[in-house]
Amino acid sequence: MKEKQTGSCESCTYYIYDDEYESYLCDVSMDEDEYMRLVSDTHYQCPYYRNGNEYAVVRKQM
Template structure:
């Protein structure tokens, strides 16, 4: 799986205390959600790398 579709590394993939699980913080519309779930080549337009050490590595 490419990083662009890996929710685990996305900034918007957050823990929801109400549901007690991780969820996407972006509201995908119905068409986007169907494409995301059914098309393995679909690239999420909201994906942002959640690597909190990325900035530090750039400074080194």
């Protein structure tokens, strides 16, 4: 079975800067239970994580 890609929120595509709140936040629409699991469990792997590094994506295509 293929392992899920893990990483920190800072390198995720969905981690964006919101001008209204003047801070970074996750732009994925998740329900309250998923959010609490993500925040409370340090071993929980975010199923929405996508590497925001375009160079790494292109490197895989070559």
